[in-house]
Amino acid sequence: MSLWHRVGVGRRRLALGVAAVLLAGCASTDAGLGYYWQSVTGHWQLMRSARPVADWLADEHTPPALRQKLATARDIRRFAVTQLALPDNRSYTRYADLGRRAAVFNVVAAPALSLQLWQWCFPVAGCVGYRGYYDEAAAQAFAASLPADMDVAVYPVQAYSTLGWLDWFGGDPLLNTFIGYPDGELARLVFHELAHQVVYVAGDMAFNESFATAVERLGGERWLSREASPATRAAYEQFDRRRQAFRALTLHTLEQLAAVYAHSALSESGQRARKADVMAEFRRRYGALKAAWGGYAGYDAWVAQANNALFGAQAAYDQWVPAFEALFAREGSDFARFYAAAKALAAEPAAQRQAALQALMPALSAEQPDRDGAAPR
Template structure:
């Protein structure tokens, strides 16, 4: 999935309801986040540390410039977040569990006091995530995937804020910029219980901000490297969007029974795997999306849709606001304050002709 391709995991804020999640989930969320915070040290300390690798220092210096750019050029929050760094000694910040029915692209949701209802469960330990996944009903399709970063929506800035992590500090320059912009955007606006809105807004900020960073700040080599990376991502995104549309059409077809839907779904998935292999050959064997493809099912396609389904509407809103980030954020906060159905109606009106439509399900 994304950033490796994944949903934002609000593990700490999503862990507060013992009646629905159990004390164990609450405990792993709180202790996992506290360990992450305790591992973080100020970037200045790392830069002054004679034992720190020079490559890490270079990346941290780059992240510092990206963080400053986020404030001065993108009007993102100027606060404690991303001024510290932690090496978690693992490949992901958290692991998300997502699930969907066999003949639907609607994610299973879990509801929490602060985050509202969201389409994932975040775990700091991969084994815990997989153990939970095994408890889900057999008629659900389930995916567990690594998430390199998550946002606490600014709630933890008093304690040092969200830190830079080893799980993404080594990303290509353009992608490092995008992930910082994405996570900071979650501190600008958040609609409780509306994952699609929140993720698409943050994704629109990362795309707009990332493009501006590459154009004005990055080296020619960084722009060239990112162009190759982004071309592959766009091609893969186009492929998965096409497959999502095929699956959605199959599931919504009231003229066929479930057995025929399952047969057509299998055909669509076979075509997806074949088309992906064609893409890989054109990429010289680049295998960056292999993990997604290997476990692709309704849950993974639905989770990916939460990131990009509404982006065209947000990009249209940015244009409407004169490409001014501060005005754009004010307009997004106004939308976030609306009831969900009214918010979706306004986004549908903003979406350009031919763009993916805002979901109408609650």
């Protein structure tokens, strides 16, 4: 099972750039018609492959394991509406087998001595720090065309959101690329993607992804406590312990890299040397984690590519999560009230929005430490 999405840069979550392209019109400052065409045709083929979950469940040829997963996904979708106040529409009521390992492949890039992601801009979704392709070879070719002195990465994305704008065409489907996730993780993924349909601020990736990540965590906890069997909870806890340990390691490395790049007294060569030391330590510590996990290799692909671009993308998912969790607590742990408060924040100018989120951060750190050990999704 691919864990890119669960590290934080594979989702559900960064492929909103695809939605941006689908809805952008005919031109942007960063993409030509060929890029739009691959995005439109790629999504069209994905949608054409989808059939209602009810049809799959009624089909005697549906494999038993898939049948069970689809039934669970149907129940998760219902829970999202009745218990989490998430949109009641056609998204995740259909299923498609794409015959490949990812829905899209995202390209991210950052300078060699910075965690600031290169931005690509689209008329509807604003500027985002990634660019998505349905064809992996096309993504690799675009990555290779970027300046040689940039840190660049290409990673698979198991799911993405079109923000509810294409519900008339069936909404976003369940996919073979993530249907096999542990039930608790499947629930979190669906909740995250539906959260993007609740609130979305053009050009503010950190706000959008942090909000959706908070919803997935809060909703996932509620689903596990109310709907999951003891065996499902136990399996998920084992899965999540590894993720939290890896999250802690990547956050620590992210902070070390940020400190290196902010060290004005260091020369460029000095910063590059310190960066190399930090990355060597990151890989050494990951090797120790992997050994403690009995050789579990779920994060190997992420570690193999780890660079400023991947760490910068990770930061967008985590930056404001504690603030949103504090906002949820302030609103009485009521999802509808929480969404209304998040929408009010989204309507503020960027500076006021960030100031309000920053003001929420100390309340959580003082009263309720980050449940995930401040670590990657």
